Amino acid sequence: MHHHPENDPQYTGLTVNEGVASPPVINPYLQTRKKRQTFSSSEYAEEIRKGNITVLSQAVTLVESQKPEHQTVAQEIIEKCLPYSGNSMRIGITGVPGAGKSTSIDAFGMHLIHDRGKKLAVLAIDPSSERSKGSILGDKTRMEELSREQDAFIRPSPSAGSLGGVARKTRETIILCEAAGFDTIFVETVGVGQSETAVHSMVDFFLLIQLAGTGDELQGIKRGIMEMADGIIVNKADGDNIDRANLAAAQYRNALHLFPLPPSGWTPKVLTYSGYYKLGIPEIRNMIDEYTDFTRKNGYFDARRHSQSRYWMYESINEQLRNNFYQSPEIEAALKEKEQQVLRSEISSFAAAKQMLDLYFKK
Ligand code: GDP
Numbered sequence: 001m002h003h004h005p006e007n008d009p010q011y012t013g014l015t016v017n018e019g020v021a022s023p024p025v026i027n028p029y030l031q032t033r034k035k036r037q038t039f040s041s042s043e044y045a046e047e048i049r050k051g052n053i054t055v056l057s058q059a060v061t062l063v064e065s066q067k068p069e070h071q072t073v074a075q076e077i078i079e080k081c082l083p084y085s086g087n088s089m090r091i092g093i094t095g096v097p098g099a100g101k102s103t104s105i106d107a108f109g110m111h112l113i114h115d116r117g118k119k120l121a122v123l124a125i126d127p128s129s130e131r132s133k134g135s136i137l138g139d140k141t142r143m144e145e146l147s148r149e150q151d152a153f154i155r156p157s158p159s160a161g162s163l164g165g166v167a168r169k170t171r172e173t174i175i176l177c178e179a180a181g182f183d184t185i186f187v188e189t190v191g192v193g194q195s196e197t198a199v200h201s202m203v204d205f206f207l208l209i210q211l212a213g214t215g216d217e218l219q220g221i222k223r224g225i226m227e228m229a230d231g232i233i234v235n236k237a238d239g240d241n242i243d244r245a246n247l248a249a250a251q252y253r254n255a256l257h258l259f260p261l262p263p264s265g266w267t268p269k270v271l272t273y274s275g276y277y278k279l280g281i282p283e284i285r286n287m288i289d290e291y292t293d294f295t296r297k298n299g300y301f302d303a304r305r306h307s308q309s310r311y312w313m314y315e316s317i318n319e320q321l322r323n324n325f326y327q328s329p330e331i332e333a334a335l336k337e338k339e340q341q342v343l344r345s346e347i348s349s350f351a352a353a354k355q356m357l358d359l360y361f362k363k
Contacts, residue, residue, distance in 0.1 A: 039055075041073050044080075048179050052180075056176060059077050060173050064169050085174070088178045088183045090204045091288065094196050097190060100209060100211075100276070106144060108285070112285065113152060118151070120182060120186065121155070121185045123187050123188070124155070124156055124189065126157035126195065168312070168315060174202065201311055205230045205292070206228050207230070208228075208233070212241060212244035230264070231270075233271050233272070233284055234252070235275050237280065256270070266294055330360075331359065331360055
């Protein structure tokens with residue numbers, strides 16, 4: 001407070017009021033925006049490597065953005081994080097809605113963090129436009145315990161788009177998470193469509209959650225998904241459901257014997273557990289450890305990662321070519337007309353395609 005002689009009790013003239021301090025900026029948006037814009041890709045990468053989760057989240061948002069300027073920064077960040085990535089166990093988790101994915105991830109994740117000292121990132125791939133039967137994959141509210149953990153980073157699926165696009169973003173997010181020190185990555189997907197293939201192409205171990213049903217489980221299972229699984233875990237083996245779960249597990253084991261040995265040389269294991277009551281969780285972790293030891297020794301672990309890197313290079317080329325083609329104004333304009341000509345049988349589909357490609361490449 002300043003001393004003003006005019007405020008002296010002896011003084012009889014006008015008094016001076018105290019001034020007020022300049023009020024703080026109350027629009028928090030203004031500040032975060034300023035902060036964000038001043039970050040260079042090197043600063044992003046540096047903060048990510050320090051384990052700064054806020055910055056990691058912002059970088060993931062850039063990865064997910066469709067804006068070309070965001071994509072440019074995102075690619076730079078990824079490049080800078082790449083040397084610090086790769087040191088994690090990447091685990092794909094799939095199962096139909098209601099199989100208990102979120103309950104299980106919650107239980108399994110808490111086990112990894114508290115009993116094994118891990119840092120866990122939970123990502124998701126869900127390309128369907130209407131979210132899978134009301135459950136947003138990777139939604140924090142579905143993983144109540146994990147969402148309160150400092151050592152857990154939970155990120156829902158990138159919003160709807162082409163499966164390839166959504167999957168690429170998740171794969172890039174894995175790199176950022178690993179650079180931030182997450183040594184275990186879960187990639188969740190729903191076991192109903194093509195997304196398993198995408199998840200399979202970015203994880204080291206693919207876990208299939210199944211339920212004991214009415215005795216004819218095997219009929220409803222897509223053979224392709226079972227063939228991709230490195231481990232099948234039968235959930236809800238609790239209460240009076242234990243016998244049925246054991247029976248289902250035996251049936252899965254028998255079925256797996258009919259499949260040819262996968263390229264890993266590893267015969268997938270089948271376990272029963274209860275995500276809700278947290279029974280049999282360490283056994284799942286042991287199975288994955290065993291698999292890792294086995295495939296590291298026989299060279300498959302690295303071979304799989306290499307072939308995944310190759311796959312993603314070609315996927316990215318394909319995706320960008322496709323996007324570039326369809327986003328070209330000239331093509332967009334001509335495409336509708338060409339489509340009509342095909343529908344009126346004035347031109348064959350193949351000839352129409354060739355004309356469009358000629359138009360595109362001639363530019
Ligand atoms: P998601 O759709 O695959 O993510 O499945 P949720 O984790 O949301 O689980 C679906 C329902 O099954 C919920 O009502 C869970 O409480 C229940 N559930 C999940 N795991 C278990 C379990 O181990 N035992 C029992 N009895 N119920 C479970």
